[in-house]
Amino acid sequence: xxxxxxxxxxxxxxxxxxxxxxxxxxxxxxxxxxxxxxxxxxxxxxxxxxxxxxxxxxxxxxxxxxxxxxxxxxxxxxxxxxxxxxxxxxxxxxxxxxxxxxxxxxxxxxxxxxxxxxxxxxxxxxxxxxxxxxxxxxxxxxxxxxxxxxxxxxxxxxxxxxxxxxxxxxxxxxxxxxxxxxxxxxxxxxxxxxxxxxxxxxxxxxxxxxxxxxxxxxxxxxxxxxxx
Amino acid sequence: xxxxxxxxxxxxxxxxxxxxxxxxxxxxxxxxxxxxxxxxxxxxxxxxxxxxxxxxxxxxxxxxxxxxxxxxxxxxxxxxxxxxxxxxxxxxxxxxxxxxxxxxxxxxxxxxxxxxxxxxxxxxxxxxxxxxxxxxxxxxxxxxxxxxxxxxxxxxxxxxxxxxxxxxxxxxxxxxxxxxxxxxxxxxxxxxxxxxxxxxxxxxxxxxxxxxxxxxxxx
Amino acid sequence: xxxxxxxxxxxxxxxxxxxxxxxxxxxxxxxxxxxxxxxxxxxxxxxxxxxxxxxxxxxxxxxxxxxxxxxxxxxxxxxxxxxxxxxxxxxxxxxxxxxxxxxxxxxxxxxxxxxxxxxxxxxxxxxxxxxxxxxxxxxxxxxxxxxxxxxxxxxxxxxxxxxxxxxxxxxxxxxxxxxxxxxxxxxxxxxxxxxxxxxxxxxxxxxxxxxxxxxxxxxxxxxxxxxxxxxxxxxxxxxxxxxxx
Numbered sequence: 001x002x003x004x005x006x007x008x009x010x011x012x013x014x015x016x017x018x019x020x021x022x023x024x025x026x027x028x029x030x031x032x033x034x035x036x037x038x039x040x041x042x043x044x045x046x047x048x049x050x051x052x053x054x055x056x057x058x059x060x061x062x063x064x065x066x067x068x069x070x071x072x073x074x075x076x077x078x079x080x081x082x083x084x085x086x087x088x089x090x091x092x093x094x095x096x097x098x099x100x101x102x103x104x105x106x107x108x109x110x111x112x113x114x115x116x117x118x119x120x121x122x123x124x125x126x127x128x129x130x131x132x133x134x135x136x137x138x139x140x141x142x143x144x145x146x147x148x149x150x151x152x153x154x155x156x157x158x159x160x161x162x163x164x165x166x167x168x169x170x171x172x173x174x175x176x177x178x179x180x181x182x183x184x185x186x187x188x189x190x191x192x193x194x195x196x197x198x199x200x201x202x203x204x205x206x207x208x209x210x211x212x213x214x215x216x217x218x219x220x221x222x223x224x225x226x227x228x
Numbered sequence: 229x230x231x232x233x234x235x236x237x238x239x240x241x242x243x244x245x246x247x248x249x250x251x252x253x254x255x256x257x258x259x260x261x262x263x264x265x266x267x268x269x270x271x272x273x274x275x276x277x278x279x280x281x282x283x284x285x286x287x288x289x290x291x292x293x294x295x296x297x298x299x300x301x302x303x304x305x306x307x308x309x310x311x312x313x314x315x316x317x318x319x320x321x322x323x324x325x326x327x328x329x330x331x332x333x334x335x336x337x338x339x340x341x342x343x344x345x346x347x348x349x350x351x352x353x354x355x356x357x358x359x360x361x362x363x364x365x366x367x368x369x370x371x372x373x374x375x376x377x378x379x380x381x382x383x384x385x386x387x388x389x390x391x392x393x394x395x396x397x398x399x400x401x402x403x404x405x406x407x408x409x410x411x412x413x414x415x416x417x418x419x420x421x422x423x424x425x426x427x428x429x430x431x432x433x434x435x436x437x438x439x440x441x442x443x444x445x446x447x
Numbered sequence: 448x449x450x451x452x453x454x455x456x457x458x459x460x461x462x463x464x465x466x467x468x469x470x471x472x473x474x475x476x477x478x479x480x481x482x483x484x485x486x487x488x489x490x491x492x493x494x495x496x497x498x499x500x501x502x503x504x505x506x507x508x509x510x511x512x513x514x515x516x517x518x519x520x521x522x523x524x525x526x527x528x529x530x531x532x533x534x535x536x537x538x539x540x541x542x543x544x545x546x547x548x549x550x551x552x553x554x555x556x557x558x559x560x561x562x563x564x565x566x567x568x569x570x571x572x573x574x575x576x577x578x579x580x581x582x583x584x585x586x587x588x589x590x591x592x593x594x595x596x597x598x599x600x601x602x603x604x605x606x607x608x609x610x611x612x613x614x615x616x617x618x619x620x621x622x623x624x625x626x627x628x629x630x631x632x633x634x635x636x637x638x639x640x641x642x643x644x645x646x647x648x649x650x651x652x653x654x655x656x657x658x659x660x661x662x663x664x665x666x667x668x669x670x671x672x673x674x675x676x677x678x679x680x681x682x683x684x685x686x687x688x689x690x691x692x
Contacts, residue, residue: 066443114397118394118397119394121393121394122391122394122395124390125387125390125391125394126391128386128387128390129377129378129381129387129390129391132381132382132383132387133381137447138380138447141443141444142377142444144443145373145377145440145443145444146374146377146391148436148440149370149373149395149433149436149437149440150394150395152432152436153394153395153397153398156398156425156428156429156432157397157398159398159425160397160398160401160402160425161397161398161401163421163422163425164401164405
């Protein structure tokens with residue numbers, strides 16, 4: 001039977017996200033220099049961490065597929081790519097919302113924001129490629145290759161943009177903020193993690209079902225029966 | 229093995245050398261059009277000249293890269309070589325080197341166009357040549373792999389840039405910066421850092437894509 | 448050749464196919480194919496369009512992988528020892544593997560270079576397929592029949608132990624037919640194992656030792672080539688069981 005785990009994770013993640021966000025938005029103290037705008041951090045930073053996890057996950061699945069040629073890694077990779085696209089998209093939007101009041105512009109050529117945008121485009125390209133290839137095994141191999149290449153690109157993009165232009169904050173991690181900000185951030189990070197795992201599981205299931213239907217072959221024996 | 233494959237690539241390129249002229253005209257036209265986007269502001273044009281040169285080169289490169297697999301796919305000649313057997317890596321490196329050569333020549337040919345249109349002259353020709361060589365190597369390695377992949381797909385003209393352009397961002401950035409520093413002067417001596425970045429990018433993709441190409445072309 | 452030695456001692460079969468199945472998406476092009484071919488045998492593979500002949504040949508040539516079953520060529524497994532199988536085999540497929548912008552001679556020189564053999568053999572094989580006079584013309588100016596002949600020259604240059612000919616008579620004129628027969632005869636004299644898929648029943652049954660009839664991805668009949676004519680797919684009732692040949 002289909003597992004209920006993803007739904008449980010999604011429910012838990014949603015509750016936790018509501019709790020953590022309430023805490024972050026209404027209970028935690030306002031930041032001295034940046035004021036209320038800073039509260040976007042409570043969703044932005046957890047999204048960023050989990051986006052990196054999603055990218056790593058897709059990268060790992062791609063390598064696993066190339067070594068095993070097992071279709072389940074392809075389904076997982078597809079899920080990782082798509083959830084990664086969702087998170088990257090959220091990150092770009094959150095980054096813009098943050099950039100407008102802070103620097104007065106919607107888009108800022110910050111290395112992190114730019115890297116996310118570049119990988120978002122690359123992932124969309126890979127998903128487009130997937131939609132154009134009919135043969136399941138070629139599709140899997142090609143998207144695994146493209147995923148590996150794009151993932152390897154991520155640190156290079158990051159460092160090149162960092163050299164090119166760096167006027168952004170220091171990396172926001174719990175170490176650089178005081179403990180009053182610390183806890184809601186952690187709560188939301190766990191919440192988004194649960195949501196992401198739930199999404200990954202559901203999306204993997206969809207991908208696997210689609211693959212199954214696409215290449216579902218009548219059993220050889222059955223087909224023999226039809227022929228006779 | 230590599231020499232055999234390289235010999236074939238150079239022969240194929242020589243036979244289709246008319247295409248190189250067409251790609252050059254395309255690139256030169258792109259440079260001309262960029263100047264209309266900016267307007268007749270000589271100093272702005274000069275400031276952006278390096279960016280335009282590399283954008284023109286990047287746009288033209290998709291034509292060169294896609295075309296390099298046309299003759300391999302029309303009669304499945306590449307499969308024929310693989311079944312001989314030939315080493316997929318040798319076939320890849322030969323094609324990547326040939327594409328590199330072609331893109332570097334294109335880049336060199338576009339420099340005078342840039343100088344004339346944007347008044348972006350320089351006397352550091354050797355350094356400029358170095359930047360063009362390193363930059364086009366960065367385009368060629370992943371470009372050849374993706375061209376080999378998309379040549380087998382229906383929507384090839386669309387997919388190649390879609391896959392290649394995001395990936396190429398660091399190489400483009402470093403090439404533009406290094407070229408800019410050559411043209412506009414480099415008081416802080418920064419160009420070394422950009423060339424190092426470019427060389428690192430090249431090294432990573434020339435090794436990684438060689439490893440992966442076999443999986444892309446074998447069924 | 449060292450490989451030929453292996454062929455004779457390790458496994459006394461040129462081709463051994465057991466339970467081979469291969470699908471494209473949802474369709475099984477080969478459902479369940481089993482047969483064996485001793486060395487130096489000419490096998491005629493018959494069957495209507497879409498019966499699975501080309502797929503079978505592409506699996507044997509290691510252009511595509513089998514989904515199920517075990518296939519060995521010259522004792523080498525087509526999945527695990529792909530490179531060895533490739534060294535032994537040559538295929539004449541629907542795609543002719545030629546570079547349009549190169550001349551006939553250059554195409555063969557490219558093949559020789561990649562095989563790591565001297566280019567000296569090129570003029571000889573070109574003469575053998577009657578293309579000596581057009582050797583320095585670009586393939587793009589060739590007719591379909593001339594391309595086919597050039598593909599034969601490519602195979603002769605490879606000196607394979609196993610040759611897979613998918614529709615060798617297609618696109619040829621009557622002199623071309625005779626040329627193909629000559630080439631097949633020559634390959635046979637060299638002790639080459641030949642599989643040919645063709646609709647030219649009478650012609651190929653004269654050259655062949657044994658015959659396979661494929662229908663819907665299965666072997667429905669196999670036996671001596673001389674008896675094959677009676678078993679044309681539309682005429683023969685599907686027979687099961689493996690005839691000894």
